[in-house]
Amino acid sequence: MLTKTSTADAGALVLDQPKRSGAAPKAAVKPADETSSKTSGPKAKEVRIYIDGEFFAEGDAKVSVFDHGLLYGDGIFEGIRFYNGRVFRLDDHLDRLWDSARSICLEIPISRAEMTEALLETIRQNGLQEGYIRQIVTRGVGNLGLNPVQCKRPSVIIIATTIALYPKEVCEKGLTVVTCATRRTSPAALNPAVKSLNYLNNVMARIEANLAGADEALMLNEAGNVAECTADNVFIIKRGQIFTPPIAAGALRGITRSVVFEIAAELGLKITETDITRHDVFVSDECFLSGTAAEVIPVVKADGRMIGNGKPGSITMRMIGRFRELTRETGTPIFV
Numbered sequence: 001m002l003t004k005t006s007t008a009d010a011g012a013l014v015l016d017q018p019k020r021s022g023a024a025p026k027a028a029v030k031p032a033d034e035t036s037s038k039t040s041g042p043k044a045k046e047v048r049i050y051i052d053g054e055f056f057a058e059g060d061a062k063v064s065v066f067d068h069g070l071l072y073g074d075g076i077f078e079g080i081r082f083y084n085g086r087v088f089r090l091d092d093h094l095d096r097l098w099d100s101a102r103s104i105c106l107e108i109p110i111s112r113a114e115m116t117e118a119l120l121e122t123i124r125q126n127g128l129q130e131g132y133i134r135q136i137v138t139r140g141v142g143n144l145g146l147n148p149v150q151c152k153r154p155s156v157i158i159i160a161t162t163i164a165l166y167p168k169e170v171c172e173k174g175l176t177v178v179t180c181a182t183r184r185t186s187p188a189a190l191n192p193a194v195k196s197l198n199y200l201n202n203v204m205a206r207i208e209a210n211l212a213g214a215d216e217a218l219m220l221n222e223a224g225n226v227a228e229c230t231a232d233n234v235f236i237i238k239r240g241q242i243f244t245p246p247i248a249a250g251a252l253r254g255i256t257r258s259v260v261f262e263i264a265a266e267l268g269l270k271i272t273e274t275d276i277t278r279h280d281v282f283v284s285d286e287c288f289l290s291g292t293a294a295e296v297i298p299v300v301k302a303d304g305r306m307i308g309n310g311k312p313g314s315i316t317m318r319m320i321g322r323f324r325e326l327t328r329e330t331g332t333p334i335f336v
């Protein structure tokens with residue numbers, strides 16, 4: 001059963017913005033992006049975080065230091081968006097969560113129906129119509145050894161927040177990317193298809209992008225082909241045809257990626273899954289990224305080379321337009 005234990009007066013969290021430490025924040029943090037600023041419906045008064053069937057204020061939402069999610073990155077997660085009072089592609093995210101769990105032999109301690117209700121109730125408790133959900137299942141509390149046999153019960157954590165991944169002008173003008181030296185984890189080591197809590201590979205790439213002053217990092221696989229960006233799938237367009245790396249190249253099977261495939265089919269455009277090199281990116285007419293947090297976003301510069309004419313291309317803009325329609329018009333209703 002879902003219970004309410006929160007009393008603190010806190011504001012909505014904002015992803016990718018400096019986080020205050022200590023007690024729960026007293027006022028709502030103003031998000032910088034257009035999506036979150038359109039939040040309507042019940043006022044966001046306090047953050048309520050779901051942990052294993054109970055709701056906590058941010059300052060009281062805690063897990064054990066012996067949780068293997070913390071000690072070893074042993075666990076899985078999903079990032080999910082909700083728009084206009086509906087959760088976008090909820091079933092796909094739950095499918096992927098359960099697939100990740102199965103792959104790492106983790107038994108999610110609640111049923112899919114219970115997970116769905118917990119997720120929707122977390123959004124309701126936070127009074128949000130638009131935002132982002134972080135859904136985490138950790139291996140649970142064990143001892144300092146890494147053997148998961150020690151962990152008797154996985155923990156489920158759900159955070160609903162508003163989101164601001166890139167400033168508005170970056171979304172409009174397009175991103176710059178740099179190729180990073182950090183290679184995407186080989187599927188033979190840790191398959192990127194598992195959305196695990198072990199994201200240090202991506203974090204290292206992100207640090208490289210930061211140091212280079214770029215918005216994102218283009219990650220290559222061990223063969224030197226493009227795998228993906230740190231939290232997004234990559235698409236390029238050449239002479240009206242769209243290309244993207246196959247999952248086997250070391251990309252997450254992105255849910256936004258699959259929406260891009262659907263939109264392309266609707267628009268009568270072909271997407272070919274094929275190995276892509278840096279050169280292919282440099283000489284592409286258009287490039288865009290897809291991801292739940294980033295949505296569909298143009299890339300206009302790669303390693304200092306202007307892509308196309310340096311402005312978001314027409315196919316990319318059509319893709320973004322239809323993507324926005326789908327996010328506003330489809331999804332699992334939250335408040336019924």
Ligand SMILES: Cc1ncc(COP(=O)(O)O)c(C=O)c1O
Pocket residue numbers: 079202228229230231232233251252253254255256257290291292293
């Ligand atoms: C490494 C990585 N690649 C790609 C994506 C995009 O996937 P999705 O569209 O399902 O958010 C994500 C985000 O979840 C990611 O973390």
